[in-house]
Amino acid sequence: MATAGVLDASEIGRTAGMVQAAGLRYAYRSGAPVLHDVDLEVRVGEIVALVGPNGAGKSTLLRILAGDLVPGAGTLELPARRSAAGRVMLGYAAEEGAHFESLSGLQNALFFARAAGLGRAEARAAVAEYIEALGLTAEGQQRVSDYSFGARRKLLLVEALAHRPALTLLDEPFAGLDQASRVALINILRLQAVNRGTVVVASHDLVLLPELADRIVFMHEGRVAASGRVAELLASVGRTTRFEFDLDRRPEGLEGRLRAGIRVVSDGDPLVLEVNRGQGALAEACGALVAAGAVVRSVKVRDADLAEVFRRATGSEFEP
Amino acid sequence: MTALVWGLEWRIALARRRLFVLNTLVPFLLVVPVATGAAPAVHASVVYAVLFAIFSAFGSAIPVVRDAESGIAGRMLRGGISPSSYLLQRAAAGAALDALQLTPALAVAALGAGASPERLLVTFGVLTGTAWIGNLIGPLVAATTRSLAEAALFTAVGTLLLLHMSGVFRTPLPGSYGALFEAASPFRALHESLLSMSLPGPVGGVGALGAWGLLLPAVIAVLAGPITRSLRGVIRG
Numbered sequence: 178m179a180t181a182g183v184l185d186a187s188e189i190g191r192t193a194g195m196v197q198a199a200g201l202r203y204a205y206r207s208g209a210p211v212l213h214d215v216d217l218e219v220r221v222g223e224i225v226a227l228v229g230p231n232g233a234g235k236s237t238l239l240r241i242l243a244g245d246l247v248p249g250a251g252t253l254e255l256p257a258r259r260s261a262a263g264r265v266m267l268g269y270a271a272e273e274g275a276h277f278e279s280l281s282g283l284q285n286a287l288f289f290a291r292a293a294g295l296g297r298a299e300a301r302a303a304v305a306e307y308i309e310a311l312g313l314t315a316e317g318q319q320r321v322s323d324y325s326f327g328a329r330r331k332l333l334l335v336e337a338l339a340h341r342p343a344l345t346l347l348d349e350p351f352a353g354l355d356q357a358s359r360v361a362l363i364n365i366l367r368l369q370a371v372n373r374g375t376v377v378v379a380s381h382d383l384v385l386l387p388e389l390a391d392r393i394v395f396m397h398e399g400r401v402a403a404s405g406r407v408a409e410l411l412a413s414v415g416r417t418t419r420f421e422f423d424l425d426r427r428p429e430g431l432e433g434r435l436r437a438g439i440r441v442v443s444d445g446d447p448l449v450l451e452v453n454r455g456q457g458a459l460a461e462a463c464g465a466l467v468a469a470g471a472v473v474r475s476v477k478v479r480d481a482d483l484a485e486v487f488r489r490a491t492g493s494e495f496e497p
Numbered sequence: 498m499t500a501l502v503w504g505l506e507w508r509i510a511l512a513r514r515r516l517f518v519l520n521t522l523v524p525f526l527l528v529v530p531v532a533t534g535a536a537p538a539v540h541a542s543v544v545y546a547v548l549f550a551i552f553s554a555f556g557s558a559i560p561v562v563r564d565a566e567s568g569i570a571g572r573m574l575r576g577g578i579s580p581s582s583y584l585l586q587r588a589a590a591g592a593a594l595d596a597l598q599l600t601p602a603l604a605v606a607a608l609g610a611g612a613s614p615e616r617l618l619v620t621f622g623v624l625t626g627t628a629w630i631g632n633l634i635g636p637l638v639a640a641t642t643r644s645l646a647e648a649a650l651f652t653a654v655g656t657l658l659l660l661h662m663s664g665v666f667r668t669p670l671p672g673s674y675g676a677l678f679e680a681a682s683p684f685r686a687l688h689e690s691l692l693s694m695s696l697p698g699p700v701g702g703v704g705a706l707g708a709w710g711l712l713l714p715a716v717i718a719v720l721a722g723p724i725t726r727s728l729r730g731v732i733r734g
Contacts, residue, residue: 244575245729265577275569277505279512291501292577320512336576 195221195344195375196242201251203237211237213399214251219377224370226386227379228487229396230496235379236272238396239346242377243269256343265293268342270333272349278322282313282332285321286339293340303339310365311335312358327353338365345369347378351385363389383483383495395487403490410486418458419479421447428470435465447477502573502583506590517598520556524548524602532609538695545606546665546688547657553595553628554656555649557588557635562648565639565728574729580721585714588632595628596621612694619700623690626706630683631656633713640724660684663702683709 196219203212212234219225227235240246242255244267256266276285283304290300308317311331316324321332330353337345345366351359366376366389380386386393387407394404403410419442427448428434432441435450439462443449450466452458459478466473479485484495510517527548531541564570573583603624607617638655642648660666662675663682669675679685685702693700717724 245571259577267575269575271568273568274572275564275567277509277569279509284508288501288505289572289576291499292573294577336572 195219195223195256196377197252197254198238198242199252201238201241201248201253203234203241203246203248211399212241212248215396215399215401217394217401219375221375222370222373224366224376224378224389224391226390226393227377227396228381228383228386228393228483229402230381230493232398233396234399235396236348237399239269239348239377239379240271242344243267243271243346259294260343263294264342265340266343268293268337268340268345270337270347270350272352274329274333274336276321276329276332279320281318282321282324282328282335283308283317285332286335289336290339293342295340300339303341304335307335307339307365310361312355312361327355327358330354331358334362338369341369341372341374343374345374345376347376349380350378351380351382359385387483393483395490397487397491397493403486407483410483414485414489417451417453419449419451419485420459420462421449421477421479422462422466422471423447423474423476424466424471425474426470426472431466431469431471434469439465449479500586502578502586503590506587506594510590510594520594520598521601524552524599525605528602528605532605538610538692541606541610541695542688542692543665545603545691546663546684547660548602549599549624549687549691550627550631550660550684551653551656552599553592553631554634554638554652556595557591557632558638558642558648558652559635559645560591561587561636561639561728562642562645565730566645570725571729574725580725581718583725584636584717584721588629588636588714588717591632591635592625592629595632596625599624599628606691607694610694613697616690616694616697620690620694623686623700623703623706626710627684627687630706630709630713633717634659636717636724636728640727660688663688681705 196217198215198217201212201215201217202210204210215234215238217225217238227238229235237246241248241253244255258266260266276282277288280288286304286308287300290304291297295303308314311334313328313331313335316328321329324332334347334350337347350362354362363385366378370376370391378386378389390407392404392406393410395402403413405413423446431448432444435441438453440451441448442451450462452462459476463473463476479488487493487495528545531544536544561570570583574580600621603621604617607620612620634655635652638651639648642651659682662678663684664675664679665684665688669679680702682702683706686700686706689702690700
């Protein structure tokens with residue numbers, strides 16, 4: 178993919194923080210607060226994923242960064258609206274976005290590329306490149322009113338990315354995409370970051386995000402619950418594995434009857450045990466319970482994945 | 498800024514062929530019975546003036562609200578279109594399309610009135626100017642409404658009020674406030690030019706139409722930011 182047109186740091190006008198938000202608060206008219214004192218810093222060339230369940234405040238935060246909403250409190254620094262070269266610095270794809278339904282996808286994408294400051298020929302080349310990369314070539318000439326959900330999502334991404342913005346905001350970018358398009362999107366965004374483009378995505382997808390994001394920000398009930406690089410977050414849950422046991426029979430004084438190295442995290446239903454990570458961890462935990470007189474009905478493995486990081490940070494299950 | 502919105506409006510209008518034909522056919526069919534029915538010129542000109550003025554104002558306000566509700570207006574504005582370009586280019590394209598779509602209706606009205614080509618040309622020019630005003634009123638109305646129904650109501654009431662103040666329904670007494678309003682009204686020229694197709698005479702209100710045609714875009718250019726923020730529903734939380 179071509180890299181021409183990616184804005185350099187001098188155009189961005191700042192080399193450290195592309196987005197700097199502190200103490201952001203937002204409440205909708207209904208009065209229910211959606212964001213509580215959210216801090217977020219995103220550096221130039223960084224890919225940050227906002228992760229959390231529905232209602233966590235991810236989309237609201239993206240809408241604030243996109244300028245669709247104005248925070249009720251807090252400070253927010255964003256790049257200039259346009260670069261010195263006249264390019265629109267922002268590319269934003271909401272989870273759902275309207276199009277000019279009576280025009281083709283190509284016409285839609287060309288309009289937005291031109292509006293973002295690309296010349297006619299440059300817009301054609303960039304749009305063709307992204308349409309092909311995201312697998313929209315077959316539908317390019319069709320009216321958008323005939324598009325499937327997936328094709329609409331791809332078109333939104335093309336429109337957000339074709340002008341190679343300095344700051345790209347994508348809400349649930351993988352929704353509706355086939356596997357090939359997901360991989361293509363990850364490659365596009367990684368390349369954008371290599372060329373000092375900054376990307377913030379909001380997503381539920383804990384399988385794809387580690388492949389994409391440099392840093393993950395877990396959000397829960399309008400707050401940042403945890404954040405860090407994937408490796409750091411995984412390390413934060415320690416070198417242990419947790420198991421959830423459903424027991425048919427629970428012996429009295431279980432905790433005192435387990436040997437050292439096996440810790441009871443929750444003595445409720447289910448029973449949660451934590452064991453040092455390793456090949457024999459499950460056998461060790463099961464064996465210890467049986468030896469203590471318990472009858473095991475079922476067991477769930479909660480390895481040190483990102484869902485577990487979320488669970489430990491918030492006390493809630495991560496439900497995509 | 499290039500004429501991206503102007504071009505977009507034309508592409509959309511031409512892509513929606515059925516709507517284009519309906520927009521041309523409906524005013525034409527409404528005018529035909531009046532033009533061929535030997536209606537008195539005074540009455541016929543009132544019908545035409547109301548039809549043409551409401552056609553322009555409705556045709557602007559309702560799509561503006563619809564595009565704001567769907568989110569496409571917000572996407573355009575966020576995507577690099579400036580608020581004033583969005584509103585003014587859209588109004589210009591709307592006025593040109595309205596004039597084009599009303600041409601068959603105006604031609605029938607002129608035929609029925611036995612108007613000379615010169616009178617028809619003058620009336621076409623005034624109609625285009627009035628369509629420009631109507632299309633500029635649309636976004637102003639849309640910015641104060643929260644739904645399509647409100648936009649339709651406010652547009653109908655506002656346009657009828659302006660038509661009334663233009664002396665379309667009743668000639669105001671000389672020296673009265675009504676006469677002052679009439680002299681300054683943007684729709685007076687349309688009414689008088691339509692009347693002059695049957696009863697040749699001077700067309701009053703052209704100066705006021707020109708003044709509104711310059712003043713209103715300037716006001717919209719100044720207020721473009723607040724108008725578009727209202728349309729986008731940018732809300733402080």
